[in-house]
Amino acid sequence: MAKQPMLKFVTVDRDMPEKRDAKVRAHDFDEIYAEFAAAKAEEQASRCSQCGVPYCQSHCPLHNNIPDWLNLTATHRLEEAYAISQATNTFPEICGRICPQDRLCEGNCVIEQSGHGTVTIGAVEKYITDTAWERGWVKPAAPDVERSESVGIIGAGPGGLAAADMLRQAGVQVTVYDRYDRAGGLLTYGIPGFKLEKDVVMRRIKQLEDGGVIFVMDCDVGKDISFAEIREKHDAVIIATGVYKTRDLTGEGADSKGIVRAIDYLTASNRASNFGDIVPEFESGELNAAGKKIVVIGGGDTAMDCVRTAIRQGAESVKCLYRRDRANMPGSQREVANAEEEGVEFVWLSAPVGFTSGVVEPGAAGAAAGVVKTAMVQRMRLGAPDASGRQSPEVIDGSDYHEDADIVIKALGFEPEDLPTLWDTDGLEVTRWGTVRAEFGSGKTSLPGVYAVGDIVRGASLVVWAIRDGRDCVAALLEDLNAGAAIAAE
Ligand code: FAD
Ligand code: SF4
Ligand code: SF4
8 A cells, every 4th residue: 555645743743944043043134944954844744634625725815725735745746836836826935934824824724723733834835935946946927928018016015026927927018116226015124034034035026027027116106206107108007005104102202312113123124234235324323223222112023023123233122012911912922932032021011101311412403302211101901802802901000110212113003105195196095094995806996997905905914915915906907908998097
């Protein structure tokens, strides 16, 4: 009888690729997990029980054919595993690194629910496509027929890039506009290198360029070119601009110098530490934690990225203030554990009510020129559940104290910019949250020939959902192009 290559979860334990020692990794921006060796990837893939109804697949936003590529990996058919993996995912090696697997595919793996550790789906997905890159299996788009229609994409993040890739594969001419100097959106300038090394993103950008995607960088739509001009130039337009407006702190001293936005702090770090750019605010120390006491406010993944970046920059101390407790934070528990190992202190059930500042800097302008010295912190407890069922934080009277801070980083979440006003486009409908109103599954907006994908539609979300949106949108857009309907300029 042939040997059963799968269902080894009973005899083989779950094992992740080696995680670098916290003392070592806290000093650099390299990824913290090593790659699986081939034998280890095969062994871990072989733990899958090949479910007839795979919950891992239904809880993956891309509905990746996980059982099949696990089987093919376990049986040494890696090139076929790659073909199946990339058929549903534009950037499998990126998702394998940064998807919150514990909430998606792995969190729904049935063998975990039967008491065994989940299959390491993300790590195997990363291994398959990293190996495909090494072996030259990843190729630029080479459409059989070039089409004459062109699509303009505003925003070079994962949503825009996934759409660009699908369109080029169909032979459509694609131009991507972005206000940054490098493509990738938050993959490049938001997410730190210790989660996603930048050469992994840059090789994808090159692949798209090699496949014929034209990038127009340093081009802020609404300033350097109008939205109307883009509509005129192209047969259809996809808006993929993400969400960048930072939720602000209120209270006395909230405008003090030294209270900075997470996106500015992370962008400066990514530029200086991963690309070697000269960033004046980093050089001056304004956006550099070296030798400083850092307080990060927030409990999401952005806050986790800030605290871990501050550790790597050599901060004297790093504290994360969050108004709920550990169990009720929105960020990934895996990232909290990584941060704690690296030396971050979490101050649960605490929220700032104001800030004191020190001496006014000579030459600094305005009444807000004082530099932050402490955060005034209130301790909280969790009260009765609100309408959503989540326990609301309540202030504990008389519990206020001062937390020393040289830099306070605001990581309270992001909101959309007001695109209709910025772009002078009344007809572009938005929701009451300011996100672009787009049809579910196609991304069609209120304007003919204009589609929208990713965070600008969903609000701050995940890379894998932006990829899904980009791919779904192109399927609808191609149908419209074929029917001659997607004419952007009216
Ligand atoms: P973005 O990636 O934001 O890209 C939008 C692009 O549009 C940008 O390049 C921007 O420059 C450009 N743009 C905006 N306005 C204009 C304009 N007017 N003209 C020209 N260009 C414009 N998700 C995960 O799945 N896993 C993670 O670990 C994770 N970590 C995160 C960490 C941080 C710090 C942050 C902020 C987010 C994180 N996310 C994570 C969320 C994820 O990055 C986003 O959901 C995803 O990048 C959204 O993709 P997008 O293409 O919609 O937008
Ligand atoms: Fe899991 Fe994300 Fe990969 Fe889907 S794309 S299988 S959710 S890691
Ligand atoms: Fe395999 Fe787990 Fe998916 Fe079942 S749920 S197919 S065991 S990875």
